[in-house]
Amino acid sequence: MKQPSRNIAESTDPRRIIILGSTGSIGVGALDVVEHLAAAEKRPGESTPTFEVVGLAAGRRGDVLEKQADRFSVRDVALADPGAASALSTDRSIRTGPDAAVRLVEDVAQPGDLVVAAMVGAAGIPSALAAIERGCDVALANKETLVAAGALVTAAAAEAGVEIIPIDSEHAALHQCLRSGRDAREVSRLVLTASGGPFRTWSADRIRNATVEEALNHPTWKMGPKVTIDSATMMNKGLELIEAHWLFGIDADRLEAIIHPQSIVHSFVEFLDGSSLAQLSPPDMRMPIQYALCHPVRVPGCAAPMDYQALRELVFEPVDHDRFPSIEIARGVIRAGGTAGAIFNAANEVAAEAFCAGGMPFGRIAEVVADVVDRIPIGPASDLDAVMAADEAARDAARVHSAIDV
Numbered sequence: 001m002k003q004p005s006r007n008i009a010e011s012t013d014p015r016r017i018i019i020l021g022s023t024g025s026i027g028v029g030a031l032d033v034v035e036h037l038a039a040a041e042k043r044p045g046e047s048t049p050t051f052e053v054v055g056l057a058a059g060r061r062g063d064v065l066e067k068q069a070d071r072f073s074v075r076d077v078a079l080a081d082p083g084a085a086s087a088l089s090t091d092r093s094i095r096t097g098p099d100a101a102v103r104l105v106e107d108v109a110q111p112g113d114l115v116v117a118a119m120v121g122a123a124g125i126p127s128a129l130a131a132i133e134r135g136c137d138v139a140l141a142n143k144e145t146l147v148a149a150g151a152l153v154t155a156a157a158a159e160a161g162v163e164i165i166p167i168d169s170e171h172a173a174l175h176q177c178l179r180s181g182r183d184a185r186e187v188s189r190l191v192l193t194a195s196g197g198p199f200r201t202w203s204a205d206r207i208r209n210a211t212v213e214e215a216l217n218h219p220t221w222k223m224g225p226k227v228t229i230d231s232a233t234m235m236n237k238g239l240e241l242i243e244a245h246w247l248f249g250i251d252a253d254r255l256e257a258i259i260h261p262q263s264i265v266h267s268f269v270e271f272l273d274g275s276s277l278a279q280l281s282p283p284d285m286r287m288p289i290q291y292a293l294c295h296p297v298r299v300p301g302c303a304a305p306m307d308y309q310a311l312r313e314l315v316f317e318p319v320d321h322d323r324f325p326s327i328e329i330a331r332g333v334i335r336a337g338g339t340a341g342a343i344f345n346a347a348n349e350v351a352a353e354a355f356c357a358g359g360m361p362f363g364r365i366a367e368v369v370a371d372v373v374d375r376i377p378i379g380p381a382s383d384l385d386a387v388m389a390a391d392e393a394a395r396d397a398a399r400v401h402s403a404i405d406v
Contacts, residue, residue: 012047017293018055018109018136020078020101020127021118023064024224026141026167026285027056030116031068033290036302049294055108057101057119057127062087078104080123101127111135114293117142118167120226121349122342122391125149129384132156132164139292141167143236143243144349148342149387150246164247165292170240171247172288173266173279179296184249191268192240193260194319195220197231200261204323208363212356220263220283229352233365234319238330239348242341245334252334257327259317264306282306325366329373338378339390346391347372350398360402368401 017034021027034051042048053072058065062084069077069092076093078100079085085096095103101119105127109115115131116139117124124142129149131138133156140146145153157164166172170192178187198217199207215232216225223231230236237257244255263283270276281287284303321328333340351368354360360368376394381387 014050014052016054016110016113017051017116018057018105018113018131019053019116019118020057020105020124021059021116021120021142022056022068023058023061024118024120025222026118026289027058027116029286029289030118030293031072033286033293033302034072037294037299040300048299049297051114051293054113055104057104059119060084076104076108098123099126102130105130105134109134109136113137114139116167116293117145120224122148122345125387126384129153129156132160132162135160135162137163137165139165139167139289143168143239144345146243146246147239148345148391149381149384150242150341151381152384152387154246165295166243166247167288167292168240168243169266169283169285169288171244171267172291174244174248174269176279176291177267177269177277178248186271187250187254188270188272188274189254189256190244190248190250191256191258191270192237192244193263193265193267194234194237194257195231195263196259196261196317197234199232200259207323208361210362212358215355215362220261225356226349226352229356230348232362233326233352234324235326235348235352235365235369238326239345241327241330242334242344252331255331255334257319259319261315262313264311264314280306325370329366329370333373336378339381339387340373340378342381342387342390343376343378343394344369344373346394347398350395351402354402364402368398371401372397
């Protein structure tokens, strides 16, 4: 059943918001934005969106979750690790276990709420779907939700009449560039930029034997360990191409990536007439977070704007697909459709974890993913059970190829 859309530009009441993955970098940034908007000076004749935080979910950092809940007076919380719940006040309504975030959404969410989906990995898919089914708009930072279950999620959002607003800086940039009402048929290609990660200038042999410490040393962005490893392999850009396919309805042949080490230009939209639109901003995730929370309203932000006087150069380089094969693997996944995205994502999660645990060389990550994608049969992504079955099969295969039990 479709839900009536909420006009945030006209409402003067705080909008209810639930943040899934509140203790991670996106969740922390989202809470900073909520606090900034609450304290923002109200300009005459304009309405600044404000939010009431009604639910928070985290994985295992119970102590951080408790501080957040206390700071924003949140009663309803969820924690995936029951062993970390001792840090939470007994005055709160607490849900624990692998499905805690889903139960939080089912218990607390109301039609018209905004849910920030910022959990890491495929574990975030069920709670994002639950939010959509409850009639909530979703500010999506969990790229795996669309990579693994894009057909299901986009169909559910269309049926519920809710919006999926991207938080990833690249997809937020594309979303803004496409807001002029342009039809997808007028788009020649979408170009996502990539920082190049810590190994942009490294040789293939040096990349293959990179250490965990080196892979986690990102030159531009401060992110969680999983996303940082994905940036080092450029697997994140492969995931983002698949996500862009589902968000904007663009096929694999019209999706590209380009290296841009300054991370100032976040994406381009090139139109059929040869003209392009790009979105520029400093590499501060609070900007795309605020865009997603306040969409379609623009209000003063909590992050510093661009200082164009200090900007000396914008460098763009082609991706070396021999050193970074992940993007071409992702293109094949888009073309294959069905459960290929779930297989790709699950294999990458296991391979990245195996590398971090010291079980295999860095250079094996992309090899494991490619091999698992080739080996596991691809079926229709007809429902969540089919998606999760493909996920489980891919994880089992990736564990064998990673030669480690993770």
